[in-house]
Amino acid sequence: ILNVEQSPQSLHVQEGDSTNFTCSFPSSNFYALHWYRWETAKSPEALFVMTLNGDEKKKGRISATLNTKEGYSYLYIKGSQPEDSATYLCAGPSGDDKIIFGKGTRLHILP
Amino acid sequence: DVKVTQSSRYLVKRTGEKVFLECVQDMDHENMFWYRQDPGLGLRLIYFSYDVKMKEKGDIPEGYSVSREKKERFSLILESASTNQTSMYLCASSPVWGGTYNEQFFGPGTRLTVL
Numbered sequence: 601i602l603n604v605e606q607s608p609q610s611l612h613v614q615e616g617d618s619t620n621f622t623c624s625f626p627s628s629n630f631y632a633l634h635w636y637r638w639e640t641a642k643s644p645e646a647l648f649v650m651t652l653n654g655d656e657k658k659k660g661r662i663s664a665t666l667n668t669k670e671g672y673s674y675l676y677i678k679g680s681q682p683e684d685s686a687t688y689l690c691a692g693p694s695g696d697d698k699i700i701f702g703k704g705t706r707l708h709i710l711p
Numbered sequence: 712d713v714k715v716t717q718s719s720r721y722l723v724k725r726t727g728e729k730v731f732l733e734c735v736q737d738m739d740h741e742n743m744f745w746y747r748q749d750p751g752l753g754l755r756l757i758y759f760s761y762d763v764k765m766k767e768k769g770d771i772p773e774g775y776s777v778s779r780e781k782k783e784r785f786s787l788i789l790e791s792a793s794t795n796q797t798s799m800y801l802c803a804s805s806p807v808w809g810g811t812y813n814e815q816f817f818g819p820g821t822r823l824t825v826l
Contacts, residue, residue: 634814643816649812649813698759698811
């Protein structure tokens with residue numbers, strides 16, 4: 601089973617500041633890496649699915665990079681807003697059609 | 712709009728009761744998943760199904776069973792609920808084409824409390 605690690609566990613960021621956090625995974629047998637955002641009282645929803653080394657994806661103020669050779673992905677949020685407060689989950693493949701999730705990074709945006 | 716629905720948002724049951732958690736998706740997805748989420752542990756896979764009547768154990772299947780009689784519906788069953796099954800339960804689905812390249816679509820979750 602692939603172990604997916606996320607850091608930090610929790611993060612407090614001032615509104616307007618930019619931030620980033622990390623997902624690391626074993627680099628062997630890599631297929632795809634997923635990022636999800638989970639807001640309180642809502643369903644987790646996918647931000648990105650990344651497959652290629654060096655890939656960079658962007659959705660509004662959120663972007664992600666992928667390094668499959670060294671086994672990490674960064675998620676960046678530019679100019680944090682209150683609506684960015686959420687838990688951010690990453691997940692990697694765990695055989696067949698399954699993925700395994702990290703424990704998440706809980707982001708709090710301070711007004 | 713794609714949709715995964717779960718039968719209850721909140722559920723309170725007593726130890727020893729049989730509990731059914733229902734999940735329905737309207738996207739014609741082959742794959743369906745049941746996870747539980749506990750503080751500090753993240754999402755852990757209980758069971759998944761890649762077709763009607765097919766099921767596979769995930770990482771923590773003990774104490775649970777599942778049923779998939781129709782493509783759109785995936786049920787999680789707690790045969791005899793115990794207090795350590797108090798948790799948030801999330802259902803998800805994804806198309807089989809593309810395997811783990813496909814994002815999963817999640818339901819809103821059921822917060823189960825076993826007294």
